[in-house]
Amino acid sequence: MARWYPGTEDRLRQAALDLFAEHGYDDVTVTQIAERAGITRRSYFRYFPDKREVLFGGSEALPPAIAEAVLSSAEQTPPAIALDAARRVGALFVARVDRTAERRAVIASSPELQERERTKSAVITAALQEALKKRGAAEDEARLVARLVTVCFQEAIERWSETGEDFDACLDAVSASVRAAAEVFPDAVRR
């Protein structure tokens, strides 16, 4: 059984961000990341399954955390429950992430990283949707609300990383904007 060195995962993450900034994501190898963090290429794969994942470490905790927050929410309607869950989980999430602006710049530079990020986001939507159904939402409503709140969550995370404002304030601003945007929909519908 291989030993698991505490702090190695974080060292790998920092090494990867440094190397991506220096050479560009595509031109960095797993071997280079591992070497800079002082471990072997082989050991790297004990921490992350591939090169992409070093940028998304910790995100696998988000979908179950959001589902749990939905089930325990004191709110009563699906959109309020989902937004409350996004708020509670988002606050925890942003407190644990660092070098966000650099991370976002790397993701924006690579189609395969954007793809991985969309997959992560789809997993959050699916977890939200299933949890909302357990809270009594109908299939259609659960899917729609899950997608809508995923957009709010994603947008709030991006604004938080762009502006450095409080995550809560970002989510407030985003959900208020969504509400204002949706208010014009019936006019567009009537044409």
Place this chain on the structure above:
Amino acid sequence: MARWYPGTEDRLRQAALDLFAEHGYDDVTVTQIAERAGITRRSYFRYFPDKREVLFGGSEALPPAIAEAVLSSAEQTPPAIALDAARRVGALFVARVDRTAERRAVIASSPELQERERTKSAVITAALQEALKKRGAAEDEARLVARLVTVCFQEAIERWSETGEDFDACLDAVSASVRAAAEVFPDAVRR
């Protein structure tokens, strides 16, 4: 220069759907699809770049069509413009797609197809966002409205394919539900 046989693209699409239904997406090869459509494997790649794309043919027309619809919309506010564009382009799109339920079932069966579909959807969002900026929307508003209306569009297409109702009616129902959901957001925000 290779000849381009009219109708071949459609024959490939039908052959692919038949084969995917018979054997499952993962167990069908490009060679089998080509053979069933009466062409060579090599010719297949004149029509589609890979096995996935045979299921998404025509979708590359959507982002420029939506962008054009945004630029020519008679509506005045970004959300109304974007929803109007989704309505006009969606109606054209659904008229040209067939065997939608089968197509959706195949996509739902394969992570790599879901990934491709998310990429297509992200390209629509990006096109909407850029076009809304050309219509005067600020960066933040353009991104948020583009994401919101992409959710409406996607959800309306899915309801249309699930229920067989008119696309317009599906988009009306979806946008009304989004509005109703967003109306509870401020309460959740106040807590």
